[in-house]
Structure formats: C-alpha cells, structure tokens
Amino acid sequence: EIENGLAYYRYTFLAEVPKIYAALEAHARRRFAVPEFSPPPFLRLGSWIGGDRDGNPFVTAETLDYAVRAQAGVAFAHYLDQVHALGGELSLSTRLVEATPGLAALAAAAHDTNPHRRDEPYRQALIGIYARLSATARTLSGYVPARAPHGELPPYATPGEFRADLAVVRESLAANGAGPLAARRLLPLLRAVDVFGFHLAEIDLRQNSDVHAAVVGELLAAAGVTGDYEKLPEDDRVGLLVRELACPRLLFSPHLDYSPRLASELAILARAAEVHRRFGADALPNYVISKCQSVSDLLEVGVLLKEVGLLRGDAL
DSSP states (O other): OOOHHHHHIIIIIIHHHHHHHHHHHHHHHHHHHHSSSOOOOOOEEEEEEEBBBEEEEEOOOHHHHHHHHHHHHHHHHHHHHHHHHHHHHEEETTSSOOOOHHHHHHHTTTTTOOOOGGOHHHHHHHHHEEEEEHHHHHHOOOOOOSSSSOOOOOOOOSSSHHHHHHHHHHHHHHHTGGGGGTTTTTHHHHHHHHHHHTSSSSEEEEEEEEHHHHHHHHHHHTTTSSOOOGGHHHHHHHHHHHHHHSSSSOOOOOOSOOOHHHHHHHHHHHHHHHHHHHHHHHGEEEEEEEETTTTHHHHHHHHHHTTTTSOOGGOO
C-alpha cells in the first residue's frame, strides 16, 4: 500500500504540483498586473498510509518508519535528478556571464578540482549542492543515488538550507541577464522543495479512542495512580488527566511489564517523536482520534504524547 501510494508522487505530483503554482502565479501577474507574485505553499499533500492503525494491527513502529523513509527517498531521488540535470544545463562560463559573490562562494565550497570546470561556477555550485543533498538523503532516509557525488560534503540540516542554495543560483542568473534559464527546471524545483520538503507528504497518525483509554488506564494502574480509570465518570477522568499533563514525571517505567498493545502504541509514538526530530513537525502534523466523543478522549492522547516528548505540560 505504501509503495502503491508513492507511485503517484513519482509519476504525477512531484512534477505537476509545481506547474499548478506556476500557472497560478502567471494568472495573477496577468490579472492583477503585479510583476512578482509567489504565494506560500498552501497546497500540500498528505496520507494516512503507514500511520493509521485504527483496526489495522499491521501498522507498527516499523511500518511508520518504513513509510517515512520511503517517502523521503522518493523526494530525494527527484531532487537529485533535477539538480544533476541543472548541472548539465547551466554550463555558463565566466568568459561570457558573470556570477554573484554568493554563487562564487557556493562554487568554491564544492571543492571541485576538475580543471575543465574552472570557469563554470554554476556547474561547480550545483556539484556541491548535489553532494550535500546526497549526504542528506543518505542520513535521513538511507537513500543512495545510483549517480555518486563528486565528493563528500556535509548534509543539509533542513529543506530551507537546500532551498537557500538553489535560490543563490537563481539570483545569480537573474542578476547577470540569464534569468529565463531558471524557468524550465530551477523554478519548479524551488517550488517542489517548498511543497514537499524532505518528507514528501504529511502522514496522519490515527487510532481509536477506546484503545487510548485502555492504554492510558494500563499506564495509570501500573504507576499506582488509579486502578479503575476506565470506570471513572467523565469529570473525574478529565481532572486526573489534567493533573497528569501538568506533572513533569512520566508514567511509563522500563522496569515494569506491559501488554503488547501498550508497547506497540508507545513504540509508534516514540518513532513519531524521532520523525519530528529528523524531518520536522510537518512530516507528522496531525493526530486523528476515531470515535472521539469527549474531552477525556483528547486528553488521553495528550498524556500519551507527553510520554514520548511530543507534548509538554507547561506548553498547554
């Protein structure tokens, strides 16, 4: 199911979504006579595949991890192909076209020793960008491109860093009378990074409120807080959960035995916390509660998120 979903990104979304933005921008310029119009990435893509475990026992922490890494691999494959193609297209020589100081710095940072590219700063800069992006892909998703980089450079910390380097290339082209060269490939790549980041698509986590109640009840009982959580009236549940959220200590103990269901739920959430640290919150922004009917249904999820560091009581 994960692989089937990714096919749509490979063959459609990665190429076509930037075209939608380009068409919108062109229409706005014509309709409102504005020279520059670049809307924020309001159109984003998402999926529940790999994160929806309501009634699906096969969705585990390993499933979520596979989904996130596979999605990132598709995004990195597209970006690396586009950067490589740009390197082939932007072979501008300083004998004919100048480069901005920013581009010259990018070219120098690539440490490209090939004498045939000494006067091709755009190509040198893109070689460096490719090397950094390749290192990022390897670090975040384990994706290794078939086309190896020319050298080893440090990975990008965020998609914003990658985008900033691409923007330097675009700005240098524009400043030196070669702006139209960015239209075919560089501008769509910039927009793709805005929309897809390094995670490609948002993944929704989803679980049934009955499962949350049972898991929280087990945690509370094992910690000696209360042994009959699920029998409590709603007001008592809410009061207890609010106190737990405000308390800095955790309920889970590595020295106690828990049910397989509890272990699986906390493992998935712990993996979600790791995804947040590696890819940012945009990769897993939503938590859907099936059969949500009460305030305690919401607070139970808060308690579980607190257990893995995704929620802090003092942030409420």
